[in-house]
Amino acid sequence: MRIDVVTIFPEYLDPLRAALLGRAIERGLIEVGVHDLRDWTHDVHRAVDDAPYGGGPGMVMKPQVWGDALDAVCGPDTRLVVPTPAGRPFTQDVAHSYAREKHLVFACGRYEGIDQRVIDDAARRMPVDEVSIGDYVLVGGEAAVLVMVEATVRLLPGVLGNPVSAEQDSFSDGLLEGPSYTRPEVWRDLSVPEVLRSGNHALIDRWRRDQALERTLLRRPDLLDRLPDGTLDERDLAV
Numbered sequence: 001m002r003i004d005v006v007t008i009f010p011e012y013l014d015p016l017r018a019a020l021l022g023r024a025i026e027r028g029l030i031e032v033g034v035h036d037l038r039d040w041t042h043d044v045h046r047a048v049d050d051a052p053y054g055g056g057p058g059m060v061m062k063p064q065v066w067g068d069a070l071d072a073v074c075g076p077d078t079r080l081v082v083p084t085p086a087g088r089p090f091t092q093d094v095a096h097s098y099a100r101e102k103h104l105v106f107a108c109g110r111y112e113g114i115d116q117r118v119i120d121d122a123a124r125r126m127p128v129d130e131v132s133i134g135d136y137v138l139v140g141g142e143a144a145v146l147v148m149v150e151a152t153v154r155l156l157p158g159v160l161g162n163p164v165s166a167e168q169d170s171f172s173d174g175l176l177e178g179p180s181y182t183r184p185e186v187w188r189d190l191s192v193p194e195v196l197r198s199g200n201h202a203l204i205d206r207w208r209r210d211q212a213l214e215r216t217l218l219r220r221p222d223l224l225d226r227l228p229d230g231t232l233d234e235r236d237l238a239v
Ligand SMILES: COc1ccc(Cn2ccc3ccc(-c4cc(N)[nH]n4)cc32)cc1
Pocket: 083, 084, 085, 108, 109, 110, 111, 112, 113, 114, 131, 132, 133, 134, 135, 136, 137, 138, 139, 140, 141, 142, 144
């Protein structure tokens, strides 16, 4: 997979070259390119924004600059991803779909966003997703891209040391992950639940499922409404 990011703050994407993602790049599992949008400006001020038609606060990013940048960066196999507060939700299912793509280009807006014609023009040549990472407002798209790239790349074969953990993700069975514990057995007078030290893996699995159900019911009851039929058995429903 190749990932390209276009931004006016290329340094914001430096974390892509650190830790797990950095190792995935070094191992050739992914290629990553970060591009400064201002490289496609032609005026002495290197302007990327202008006042919004119709008035209103803030500035809008110019279509000409973005159009030239995306013409240069996108290719025949590109899916263009544009973070925006007004986007469709970015979910684990979307991350799995992105993990199957050959080439992802992320367009990081700033100011009040990118002239809509940039998205409409690109959509004439490639799939374009306008996505939100949550119901809160950021200052630009860069932080959202870091989130989406991490959620996507960790799903690629060979990236995670322990592939099972990606399969047993929170949300992978539609429930939240329950609590985890490690040594010591007692810490600040708090003990690890005894069942986890029992060695009885049937009981442990049941306890973990109950904890996941309870946590989901308390923190994200909306997820229970979306579970595929048959996910919960009568034992689950007794929780
Ligand atoms: C019209 O309202 C606004 C429009 C844009 C902005 C600032 N901004 C500029 C580009 C950009 C890209 C993504 C996001 C974003 C994504 C999520 N989930 N929250 N915020 C925010 C962004 C603020 C408000």
